[in-house]
Amino acid sequence: MTAVTSPLGEDSVWRGLLRRPPAVGALIVLIAVVVLAAGADFLAPYVPSKLSIANRLQAPSALHLFGTDEFGRDVLSRTIWAGRISLAVGGAVVLVSALIGVTLGLMAGYFRRLDGPLSRLIDAMMAFPDILLAIALVAALGPSAFNVVLALGIVYAPRAARVVRASTLVIRELAYVEAAQALGVPTAVILTRHILRNLASPITVQGTFIFANAILAEAGLSFLGVGVSPDVPTWGTMIAMGRQFMDQAGWIMWFPGIAIVASVMSLQVLGDALRDLLDPRLARTT
Template sequence: MLEWRRTLSLLFARRVVLLAVLLLGLMLFMAVAGQWLLPHEPMAMKVSMRLKAPSWTYWSGTDELGRDITSRIFYGARYSLAIGAGTAFLSVVLGTLLGLLAGFFKHLDAVLMRCVDAMMAFPDILLGIALVSILGASPVNVVLALTLVYTPRVARVVRACTLVIRELPYVEAARAVGVSTPRLLRVHILPNLMSPILVQLSFIFAYALLAEAGLSFLGVGVGAEIPTWGTMVAASTQHADRAVWTLFYPGMAIVLTALSLQLLGDGVRDLLDPRLKGTP
């Protein structure tokens, strides 16, 4: 318990990291408990109230169909955060597996890394558009497509770290006493990769939020009927010149969440990387 308190105190020593965690906590609260706090029904259309400016009744105004934007941001948080979290988790799991295999087994390195290089040769958004177009527009398919987009990034990072760790004396000693390869990877190498893996997890979460918004903006995302923050931004572009609030509020939700994840990732990196300890 004392060790956890010390770790958290070091992590939150930077006020900006604490602010980022509080913002992420707010977004998570919106996603989990928002359905009981919604001021209006998020899917209810009132055409007579379309494009109303923010007021005490509609805190963030209404959209082109008279739906309350605040309620839709709360309701859409569960979809946007689920897509980001699912993409980050699957990318880290698959990327870590590929990176470990490529970094530890020399005969697999060339084959796996050439495949990774081929995937990374395509711009992220173009590869995402192609994959979603093939798989179809749905939240699950967007997660699968973005997982394929971001897995190579994790694989490259994990491979580079594994190449260094496998040559360290304690790994050589473990080999000398007959430790099996699976145990060597699980016990002696993987725990020392947690710092870059956790940082990549937070970064890819942020990238996935932005990528989902970009795909929805281009019309190949999860589908306009699902109120993610990205689809809300995409729908607002036709009315942004006379109802800027339809673009501003869901856009700020994306920006604040992505920025908070990036700041948290920086804080975790500074905490876990011994080379950065003691630096301002």
């Protein structure tokens, strides 16, 4: 029953992570970012939308640790609040891409007649650069947080589908799946109980990479002006609005940029560690 699941138990996975200093550091950074974003109501020193023209473009100081922007708004508060939106968008993209990708991957891997057409569809979608396909979809749907999530979920779905398909091709040939088919177990039950439950490890690993890429892609779309509305503070919109003051007030861009780098790098490092611990074979094929 454990064709592609990790040979390690949950406790062993945690012990394995704790023995890897880079993974521990990444986990600490990620937890800190999530706690700050979740507790923005209490941890942000100022209201993020509060204007103070008299204090515009002030350098970092004891009063404003990250300085202020062109409207006198506290950059630290806006960075903390923007993290909530950016992380929410990234998490939603993971859910949408997993829903689409897992469905496509299961269908392609289990049903032989669908494998060819669906595999060609997956390959065709992966042939387009991620950011260009995302820009095209958002331009067609219109700029909004919902459309950004939908567009990025479609863009990254083939990555999940490819991993799920490869694992499903292996699992469907195993004895317990063939026995279930011979006993007349409904196909839906086989797909969910016997196959999908064994794909938790590769889906989890792929989800961390999609999360990191989604945060980066959302920032890129917002920077280009085709992402979330500029009225909504995200790390990408903060960088986009601060670029015109890059020479005289670079801190408007520095701190949200650092937040993006820290979040993306921590997710990538954590994903690498989980991949090696949960399924070493996946590390050689992805």
